[in-house]
Amino acid sequence: MTPFTRTVAALALGLLAATAAQAQPWPSKPVTLIVPFPPGGSTDLIGRTLAPKLQERLGGTFIVENKAGATGTVGGGLVKRAAPDGYTLFVSSLGPFVIAPHLIKNVPYDALKDFDYISVAVHAPNVLVVPANSPHKTLADVIAFHKANPGKMSFASAGNGSSDHLTAELFWQETKTSGLHVPYKGGAPAMADLLGGQVDATFMNINTGLPNIKGGKLRALAITSARRSPLLPDVPTLEESGIKGVTVYSWQAVAAPKGLPADIKTRLHEAIVAALNDPAVKPKLLDLGFEIVGSTPEQFTAFQATEFARWKKVIETGKITAD
Secondary structure, eight states: OOHHHHHHHHHHHHHHHHHHHHTSOSOSSOEEEEESSOTTSHHHHHHHHHHHHHHHHHOSOEEEEEOOOGGGHHHHHHHHHSOSSSSEEEEEEHIIIIIHHHHSTTOSSOTTTSEEEEEEEEEEEEEEEEETTOSOOSHHHHHHHHHHSTTTSEEEESSTTOHHHHHHHHHHHHHTOOOEEEEOSSHHHHHHHHHTTSSOBEEEEHHHHHHHHHTTSEEEEEEOSSSOOTTSTTSOBTTTTTOTTOOOEEEEEEEEETTOOHHHHHHHHHHHHHHHTOTTTHHHHHHTTOEEOOOOHHHHHHHHHHHHHHHHHHHHHTTOOOO
8 A cells, every 4th residue: 555545444434433533422421411409499300300301312421510609600611612513401490590790790601692502491480488387378468567567577598689589579569558678698507597487588599489378388379370370279370469460480491502513402392392201200399389391492592581581671670789
């Protein structure tokens, strides 16, 4: 074989190897689901629920990695910088998508431009709750107290900019009332002080509040969903009680770095929807207070823009900061 033919053969072999590598079906290596919060929360639960079901339906290996920090924006930055090849996914609550960008300076991604939105997986409403021995028996009692005592009724939250905080702020803005926001460093201490009567109320995620509501330690006065929850059928929605504009859901969704190939996006969306509706998964999620969404990439993209603008307005109107 002459030097020329050896060179041609080497080039041909290299081209064949590159072509074979490109032709490898996805996923041919582990897919990482980045959850931007510590283990144990609602978002981590959704990630760890989806991972094995995606593995069943798509093949390969799907693993969850918790990358907490800066209210979820550390994980968001990692996803933004990852290759858009389907091997890094972002499983997050609404915070890093539509709240943190308005509260934190120098967020390491553009929430409207740096992700391909695959699906809002689930959502869950918040519930206005008071301790069982509270003098407030109904939503009307709360409204009346607010109007008679502006800024006096205390509302606990898991921290500045959290879903429970922003729901309370939106409630005050829409009812033209004011309360006293009491931020805690997490949901556990907020719950402890609410049960102990150190604070008057909170807008708590239904997943968190349900055990103590069912156990008679908290009284649910209203729910932020569009319709009554089958888990709390006697609790009226804010809207049916005459409070418009405070239909609020906490949500968990799946996204990827911008530039995800269309065929992978389609396969992921179909697998996510199938996983959420799996008979071994759906009833458990419903029992926890989640509602299955499974939106399309196009629906999620539009929803992201709407939610981003909504919470930007609430934060700016309420002059809310992360501190």
